[in-house]
Amino acid sequence: MSGSVTASLKQLWHKLGSPRWFYQITRNWVRGFGVMAAVLLLVGCIWGLAFAPPDYQQGNSFRIMYVHVPAAMVSQSLYLGMGVAGFIGLVWRMKLADVAIAATLPLGISLTALALFSGSVWGRPTWGSWWEWDGRTVSTLVMLFLYLGIYALREAIAEADLRARAAALVSLVGTVNIPVIKYSVEWWNTLHQPASFTLTEKPAMPAEMWLPLLVMVLGFYCFAGHNVLSRMRLEILRREANTRWVAELFAAKSVPASITKES
Amino acid sequence: MNQLLQRELTATLRTRGSVTNPLGFLLLSLLLFALVDPGAQDGHNSYLSGIFWVLILLTNLLSLDTMFRRDFDSGALEQMLISAHMPFVAVLLRIFVHWLSSGLLMTLFVPLFGLLLGLQTETFLPIMLVMVVGTPAVSLLGSIGAALTVGFSRGGTILALLILPLFLPVLIFGSACISAAISGLSFAAPLTWLGLFSSSSLLLAPWATWAALKISVEMQ
Numbered sequence: 001m002s003g004s005v006t007a008s009l010k011q012l013w014h015k016l017g018s019p020r021w022f023y024q025i026t027r028n029w030v031r032g033f034g035v036m037a038a039v040l041l042l043v044g045c046i047w048g049l050a051f052a053p054p055d056y057q058q059g060n061s062f063r064i065m066y067v068h069v070p071a072a073m074v075s076q077s078l079y080l081g082m083g084v085a086g087f088i089g090l091v092w093r094m095k096l097a098d099v100a101i102a103a104t105l106p107l108g109i110s111l112t113a114l115a116l117f118s119g120s121v122w123g124r125p126t127w128g129s130w131w132e133w134d135g136r137t138v139s140t141l142v143m144l145f146l147y148l149g150i151y152a153l154r155e156a157i158a159e160a161d162l163r164a165r166a167a168a169l170v171s172l173v174g175t176v177n178i179p180v181i182k183y184s185v186e187w188w189n190t191l192h193q194p195a196s197f198t199l200t201e202k203p204a205m206p207a208e209m210w211l212p213l214l215v216m217v218l219g220f221y222c223f224a225g226h227n228v229l230s231r232m233r234l235e236i237l238r239r240e241a242n243t244r245w246v247a248e249l250f251a252a253k254s255v256p257a258s259i260t261k262e263s
Numbered sequence: 264m265n266q267l268l269q270r271e272l273t274a275t276l277r278t279r280g281s282v283t284n285p286l287g288f289l290l291l292s293l294l295l296f297a298l299v300d301p302g303a304q305d306g307h308n309s310y311l312s313g314i315f316w317v318l319i320l321l322t323n324l325l326s327l328d329t330m331f332r333r334d335f336d337s338g339a340l341e342q343m344l345i346s347a348h349m350p351f352v353a354v355l356l357r358i359f360v361h362w363l364s365s366g367l368l369m370t371l372f373v374p375l376f377g378l379l380l381g382l383q384t385e386t387f388l389p390i391m392l393v394m395v396v397g398t399p400a401v402s403l404l405g406s407i408g409a410a411l412t413v414g415f416s417r418g419g420t421i422l423a424l425l426i427l428p429l430f431l432p433v434l435i436f437g438s439a440c441i442s443a444a445i446s447g448l449s450f451a452a453p454l455t456w457l458g459l460f461s462s463s464s465l466l467l468a469p470w471a472t473w474a475a476l477k478i479s480v481e482m483q
Contacts, residue, residue, distance in 0.1 A: 090474065145424065152421050153421060159482060169475055184431060188439075
């Protein structure tokens, strides 16, 4: 039994080396993630903004949580994912790894910025200031800089293969460092409330409050899946623009080939 | 290995500017801080420990930029990567020599800076100890960025953007140590963390630097 599982996993691993296979298999995933994201985000927003009870201390301002917490969680997961992609790219030289890093960067940067912005808006009524040099705020800001560093590095290298390897290396180094940075910054100074969700403990909030949050978190993850996969597919088309399967794809759909001409 | 070390040391000693200029920068920036904040001279300013480490990090950034550049331009770096039996050791030696000429050298100048800033003479030894423990991590992590950006014509800003966030733990634990030392408290706990950070960098960073150098050499 376990032998056949390993065999099929191995097969999947080899298939992942083929951008064409990835492009075809993810067509339905993108759609699925998109629909789920739309439904979950709509339900989560209405539930969280209109029906969840106000907080006994923070009043209605706590509702910023429904954007802040998912944005922070997904931006961290995306960074972690980029580190994993970097490792795969360095060790197995898989082309898709760099496609994944390139596709993750824009969303990762925007969500980190969103987490910082929404945190700042939330901090004004609860902590009394727009910006506090609090441990978790600073570690999120540092993550934004790490994201921007990889982005700047990718912009600076013209040759595709070397750009891929350099970005993979920096993603990996950043991911190894992030726990250390996070720990040291939190040790330095923290004002922030502890994480809203942990895998091991029951949330401190009542269910009417955390259920919409859970829906929003899932919705953000689905949106991230949709966004990253769409970007990856577009990037694959750009990179493989000169191959036969892309030409056939466009011939079959009679789509103007202008988007593939850019690179 | 001895020959390799000797070669690196000779090369560093012969380009005196790359060693003395950062030191001059450090001294000059201390002067600037003393000018804008006269309170910094009485040795009890709470910013002092932080400013000290920030300046050390920035000074290191300056010397990191030239860490591989000359050998990269002359092609010696490529030869080193091709011919070295143990690339890990070759890279480590280069980082070690950089540390000798930056981290260790700055440590030796601590008494001078301490006198300028009006620190108690008893605190000099603890500060030097903290710097000996903390600065290897700066050279080690910095070498990754230096290796990646050596091929860029203007790598300095990208180097700063890539590497400064990684220096945060050194800054935090290092300045915690120094401010504790200045107030005469025990700083064993942050010093241990600093040592842990340096030694784990020693274990991991040279591999990343080696990989980065290979990328840069191919870019040439």
